[in-house]
Amino acid sequence: MTNSFDYSLSNLEQLEAESIHIIREVAATFTKPVMLYSIGKDSSVMLRLAQKAFHPAPLPFPLMHIDTTWKFREMISFRDRFCAENGFDLIVESNQEGIRENVNPFDQGSNTYTRIMKTDALKAALTKHGFDAAFGGARRDEEKSRAKERIFSFRDKHHQWEPKRQRPELWNLYNTRVNPGESIRVFPLSNWTELDVWLYIHLENIPIVPLYKAAMRPVVERPSGLIMVDDDRMRLEEGEVIEERLVRFRTLGCYPLTAAIESPATTLPEIIQEMILTRRSERSGRLIDYDEAGSMEVKKREGYF
Amino acid sequence: MAANEDLATTDIHAYLDQHQKKDVLRFLTAGSVDDGKSTLIGRLLHDCRQVYEDQLDTLQKDSARHGTTGAGKLDFALLTDGLLAEREQGITIDVAYRYFTTPKRKFILADSPGHEQYTRNMATGASTCDLAVILIDARYGVTRQTKRHSLIVSLLGVKHVVVAINKMDLMDWSQDVYDQIRRDYVDFATKLEFVDLHLMPVSALEGDNVVHQSENMPWYHGPSLLQHLEAVHVASDRNFIDMRFPVQYVIRPDLDFRGFAGTVASGVMRKGDDVVVLPSGARSKIASIVTYDGEREAAWPPMAVTVTLEDEIDVSRGDFIVHPGNIADHSHDLDAMVVWMSEKALERDRQYMLRTTTRAIPIMVSEISYTIDLATMRQQEAQTLELNDIARVGIAATKPIYYDTYQRNRSTGCFVLIDRLTNETVAAGMVSGRKAVKRESSMATGRTHKSLVTTEDRADKLGQNPATIWLTGLAKSGKSSIAYALEKRLTDSGRIAKVLDGSELRSNLSRDLGFSAEDRSENVRRAAAVARLFNDTGVLCIAAFVSPFESDREEARDNVGPDRFVEIFCDAPIQVCESRDDEDAYGRARRGELAYFPGITVPYEAPRSPALRLPTSEITVDQAVDRILALLEERGFVRKA
Numbered sequence: 001m002t003n004s005f006d007y008s009l010s011n012l013e014q015l016e017a018e019s020i021h022i023i024r025e026v027a028a029t030f031t032k033p034v035m036l037y038s039i040g041k042d043s044s045v046m047l048r049l050a051q052k053a054f055h056p057a058p059l060p061f062p063l064m065h066i067d068t069t070w071k072f073r074e075m076i077s078f079r080d081r082f083c084a085e086n087g088f089d090l091i092v093e094s095n096q097e098g099i100r101e102n103v104n105p106f107d108q109g110s111n112t113y114t115r116i117m118k119t120d121a122l123k124a125a126l127t128k129h130g131f132d133a134a135f136g137g138a139r140r141d142e143e144k145s146r147a148k149e150r151i152f153s154f155r156d157k158h159h160q161w162e163p164k165r166q167r168p169e170l171w172n173l174y175n176t177r178v179n180p181g182e183s184i185r186v187f188p189l190s191n192w193t194e195l196d197v198w199l200y201i202h203l204e205n206i207p208i209v210p211l212y213k214a215a216m217r218p219v220v221e222r223p224s225g226l227i228m229v230d231d232d233r234m235r236l237e238e239g240e241v242i243e244e245r246l247v248r249f250r251t252l253g254c255y256p257l258t259a260a261i262e263s264p265a266t267t268l269p270e271i272i273q274e275m276i277l278t279r280r281s282e283r284s285g286r287l288i289d290y291d292e293a294g295s296m297e298v299k300k301r302e303g304y305f
Numbered sequence: 306m307a308a309n310e311d312l313a314t315t316d317i318h319a320y321l322d323q324h325q326k327k328d329v330l331r332f333l334t335a336g337s338v339d340d341g342k343s344t345l346i347g348r349l350l351h352d353c354r355q356v357y358e359d360q361l362d363t364l365q366k367d368s369a370r371h372g373t374t375g376a377g378k379l380d381f382a383l384l385t386d387g388l389l390a391e392r393e394q395g396i397t398i399d400v401a402y403r404y405f406t407t408p409k410r411k412f413i414l415a416d417s418p419g420h421e422q423y424t425r426n427m428a429t430g431a432s433t434c435d436l437a438v439i440l441i442d443a444r445y446g447v448t449r450q451t452k453r454h455s456l457i458v459s460l461l462g463v464k465h466v467v468v469a470i471n472k473m474d475l476m477d478w479s480q481d482v483y484d485q486i487r488r489d490y491v492d493f494a495t496k497l498e499f500v501d502l503h504l505m506p507v508s509a510l511e512g513d514n515v516v517h518q519s520e521n522m523p524w525y526h527g528p529s530l531l532q533h534l535e536a537v538h539v540a541s542d543r544n545f546i547d548m549r550f551p552v553q554y555v556i557r558p559d560l561d562f563r564g565f566a567g568t569v570a571s572g573v574m575r576k577g578d579d580v581v582v583l584p585s586g587a588r589s590k591i592a593s594i595v596t597y598d599g600e601r602e603a604a605w606p607p608m609a610v611t612v613t614l615e616d617e618i619d620v621s622r623g624d625f626i627v628h629p630g631n632i633a634d635h636s637h638d639l640d641a642m643v644v645w646m647s648e649k650a651l652e653r654d655r656q657y658m659l660r661t662t663t664r665a666i667p668i669m670v671s672e673i674s675y676t677i678d679l680a681t682m683r684q685q686e687a688q689t690l691e692l693n694d695i696a697r698v699g700i701a702a703t704k705p706i707y708y709d710t711y712q713r714n715r716s717t718g719c720f721v722l723i724d725r726l727t728n729e730t731v732a733a734g735m736v737s738g739r740k741a742v743k744r745e746s747s748m749a750t751g752r753t754h755k756s757l758v759t760t761e762d763r764a765d766k767l768g769q770n771p772a773t774i775w776l777t778g779l780a781k782s783g784k785s786s787i788a789y790a791l792e793k794r795l796t797d798s799g800r801i802a803k804v805l806d807g808s809e810l811r812s813n814l815s816r817d818l819g820f821s822a823e824d825r826s827e828n829v830r831r832a833a834a835v836a837r838l839f840n841d842t843g844v845l846c847i848a849a850f851v852s853p854f855e856s857d858r859e860e861a862r863d864n865v866g867p868d869r870f871v872e873i874f875c876d877a878p879i880q881v882c883e884s885r886d887d888e889d890a891y892g893r894a895r896r897g898e899l900a901y902f903p904g905i906t907v908p909y910e911a912p913r914s915p916a917l918r919l920p921t922s923e924i925t926v927d928q929a930v931d932r933i934l935a936l937l938e939e940r941g942f943v944r945k946a
Contacts, residue, residue: 007573007605008540011329011411020609021553021568028554028622028663052597053566053609057558140402147401166399167730168425168646170432171719172568172607173660177728191413193404195324203325269317276313276320 012200016049019188021172022151023053023135026186027060029176030133033186036122037063037083037090039075040252042137042189044206045197049188050135051086062089064125064134068117069094070105070254072230078209091129095121105256106235114257123159126183133176133184141193151190157181198275202268212271214248214263225259250275312408323408330534333415333430333463335423335454336440341471345440345509346403346416349531352516353405400430409535424457424679424693428644428733431461432719435539438467438530443476443506447489453679459497460642460695462715462735464542466499469530474508478521498712503533543606544714548572549633550626551662551717556611564595564611565620570662570716571709572628573605574612581632582618583625583707584823586901589614606716618900623664625707629908633717634856635705635826638671638740638863642711644695647724647731651690657731659702661720666706668722671740672699690732699740705826711735739856741863763843769800771840772942773833773865774933776849777858777912778875779904780890781882783921784849787875787929791847794930800943802845805836820901826857833861840869845942853903855910871940873933874915877922879904 009017026033035050037043050059065079083090095103098116105113126134140146150166152174167175178184189197201208219226220240227234229242234256236242247260248271261278265271313320336342403414415430417423431437437458441451458466468490476482483506494502505514506525513519516531528536553567574580578591594601595611604610612626620626625633645651651670659668674697675684690696700706711718722732764770774791776784788804795802807828811818815831818824829852839846852858862870882904883891894902903909912918917936919929937943 007543007545008328009608010326012325014329014607017568017607017609021607024554024566024609025663054556055595055597055611056562056564057556141404147403148399163399165729168429168733170429170721170733171716172433173719173721175660175721175723175728175730177658177723179728191402191404193406193411195406196411199321199325202321269321272321273313273317 012196015192015196019049020053022186022188023050025174026133032131033061033133034064034131035061035135037065038137039079039209041201041208041212042197044208045200046135046137046189048204048206058087062091064091064093066118066122066125067092067094068254069099070256072211072255074211075209075252082207093121093125105254110257126159132178133186135186135188137189138187139189139192151187153185155183155185198272209252211249211252214246214266216244217247218242219245219247219260228255228260230255327410329411329413330436330539331413331434332436332438333434334438335427335458340440340442341509342440348509348512348515350405352512353407400426407535424644425646427457428461431458431463434463435542436465436537437463438469441468441470441486443470443472443482446486447493449680452493455497459499462711464500465537466502467533468504469507471507471509473506474511480524505530544571545573545605547631547709547714548574548628549717550574552620552622552624553663554622564613566611568609569604569606571606571714573603575603579629580626581629581907582620583627584821585619586822586907587618588906589616589618633707633709635707636739636856636860637702637705639700639706640737640740641698641700641734642737643698643732643734645690645692645732647729648692656725658723658725659720660723662717666702666704668700668702670698671701674698705823708736710738760841767801767843768944769845770942771843771845772869772871773836773840773846773848774871774873776873776875777852779879779882779909780851781885782875782877784875786926788847788849790926790930791933795845800845802847803839804847805832806849822901829857829861833864837865851903853909872912872915873917873919874912875921876918881922
């Protein structure tokens with residue numbers, strides 16, 4: 001017998017295999033899956049894994065981006081170029097009513113704004129297209145409340161997450177059965193850590209939005225962090241001055257709600273090095289978590305990822 | 306760890322290289338908050354410097370406010386203990402997954418609450434783990450809870466176990482205390498199937514032997530917990546022998562490419578390997594192993610790959626691709642251990658969906674052999690199964706299930722049961738083997754009427770004890786000729802006998818069946834059921850079936866009743882059988898026109914201990930009949946003529 005030492009797989013190889021298994025399982029058992037695409041680094045990794053899962057065939061499901069209309073402009077241009085180059089079938093949905101009523105992060109506050117432009121928009125889009133499974137790029141290590149999230153997260157007819165109706169997940173056997181109207185959110189990256197994601201991007205040469213890398217960008221300094229002035233819709237407080245600083249983003253979202261960090265890291269190894277050395281929780285760059293105690297839990301129950 | 310960060314600072318490329326290559330250990334911790342489990346995990350994360358600064362700030366604040374560890378000390382339990390939202394929502398059903406890394410390994414820790422619902426949670430956590438850390442409070446030693454946790458870990462097939470004897474600081478770091486607990490545990494654990502057991506004295510609160518070695522216990526010379534977790538070898542735990550590739554998804558981008566995507570469950574597959582597809586029995590060769598990153602020469606678990614075959618054969622999701630010399634067993638009836646996970650009790654007359662590998666099969670729980678009382682470790686009778694019950698059960702499926710035992714193959718011996726109405730996952734199961742079906746309970750509903758005439762009554766009247774003479778052997782090995790000659794001789798001597806032969810059955814009762822492995826099994830199952838009816842009426846039944854699979858014949862034996870099942874092996878070399886074949890069946894099989902032909906395209910599993918072996922190429926039909934009659938007389942089925 002050949003020595004079984006030869007048959008070991010690295011952490012990243014095992015994670016990759018597990019994610020591909022999950023993605024294929026969804027494609028095989030659901031009628032109408034969709035992959036939610038947020039343009040961020042985790043989405044980019046998830047997409048590469050999906051390409052690997054079905055190679056040499058194209059993806060058997062579309063991508064969907066919920067556009068709050070407040071994303072960084074660089075994110076949108078990256079999205080359009082990336083999807084066109086790879087021949088992905090991309091659906092873009094926004095809350096049209098919210099747009100008409102000019103819902104924005106300044107007047108409504110991050111909480112209400114996120115609910116209307118992101119959570120409600122997502123739920124409406126899922127219902128509109130009749131998707132019964134939606135992939136998301138969330139990881140368990142991102143936030144404390146996600147440590148217990150299932151890989152296949154069950155949602156009722158109203159897209160709500162009921163903690164008591166979640167199903168135990170054993171081995172790699174996933175319960176993919178849903179009744180009409182019900183759906184599943186699937187998180188193929190559940191067991192990945194932030195370091196794993198960056199290592200994989202580095203190893204696989206996966207394209208990412210340039211905002212992750214340091215550059216001189218116009219920002220204003222606020223108690224919540226450095227906020228980039230991405231377009232002329234940005235409302236300045238009294239006394240605020242726009243400065244050009246060498247900054248980058250650890251996570252990407254809506255520009256008025258995502259703080260930049262000062263950083264000289266322009267390459268992936270430098271970004272990873274900085275991540276290891278700065279040791280700050282990843283989501284501390286995203287403002288929505290601080291709104292209220294247990295806020296992520298609340299958002300999740302409402303249908304946010 | 307510090308060294309980790311140093312390398313990231315001084316040489317980021319070396320660091321990346323190191324981390325891209327390192328492997329992963331999945332482990333779980335078992336024990337309650339009282340045993341110091343949360344403190345241990347918190348300590349592990351903290352001492353590995355996996356706690357971020359902002360988390361540490363929160364921890365310091367919380368420790369001052371809610372901590373139970375005294376002034377100035379961090380209460381590590383607060384890092385992992387119940388979330389606010391969780392307590393409000395009353396979620397006690399969950400396993401929390403935590404992640405940390407050292408230069409040597411990445412760790413995925415399944416942390417399940419130790420008290421309520423522990424069985425369901427621990428089973429869930431353990432199902433994906435290579436190793437379990439079982440905590441014992443040094444003040445109390447081996448308790449019932451320790452035993453419960455150990456049993457569940459053993460049941461779920463976790464091979465590596467570390468018993469951390471915690472709170473040594475409260476026992477004056479006493480070696481005597483440690484040695485006593487160690488002896489007690491080892492004594493208890495001999496009943497369990499741990500491949501690799503380690504015990505160590507720790508103090509999670511003080512950090513002794515968690516990450517760093519203890520200075521308070523110089524008498525302990527073993528590694529710290531983390532050192533052990535970093536070193537334990539798990540790569541060879543997987544089954545690399547029995548190749549099983551459950552087809553998950555068919556990839557067909559165009560007419561030129563037809564690939565079967567899936568995750569290698571066990572064994573090693575290589576390009577060019579001969580393979581059999583189950584259940585169809587179709588044979589082919591692996592033409593290529595395709596991945597996004599290029600073709601591979603070989604694939605092994607848990608790789609996710611896509612396989613193409615040299616022949617255009619029908620393969621779909623749920624099929625197994627295996628090596629011809631190593632085919633998974635199959636049976637309608639399985640013997641299994643299950644953990645009941647639903648608040649709704651088992652309903653005996655209800656169908657559940659059994660999910661295993663990539664298949665879903667409707668089943669019923671045909672029998673509850675016993676449940677295990679976790680408090681006493683004793684087996685007890687049970688009428689139903691409730692939340693957190695662990696039981697040995699019989700599973701009766703509507704079609705044959707391909708399986709390996711869980712002990713041999715963790716990937717193909719596991720299943721979950723799903724309620725078909727609510728879609729709830731109600732149980733997790735581990736296959737122990739094929740279920741020997743008792744004759745009384747072979748009717749799944751149990752609603753059979755009791756006859757007033759016994760088989761003995763009939764035997765007295767007829768002067769014979771009914772039996773099923775089961776002739777198995779290759780096609781053209783002489784089964785039918787012997788069967789009809791035997792029927793004639795028995796009848797001539799005043800006995801009542803009837804031949805049941807394959808072609809006859811296929812023209813009526815089994816005319817809906819083809820010749821796939823699955824259909825052949827079903828045909829044999831029906832034949833056995835008919836044979837049993839013959840026997841019940843007092844008739845000697847002579848059944849002539851190729852019945853190539855031992856598992857099918859075993860099932861038939863159970864169905865007919867082992868005491869009246871007489872297995873006779875018509876043993877002729879395949880060349881002889883082939884030379885007698887005037888219908889050219891062998892020729893067609895060799896030309897690939899018959900996908901499934903025992904002896905040619907699939908193996909014929911010769912009986913290991915038949916009641917009689919007839920070398921049919923060496924003896925005449927009459928001689929064969931003489932030998933069978935002698936055996937029947939000897940066994941008292943018929944009186945001496």
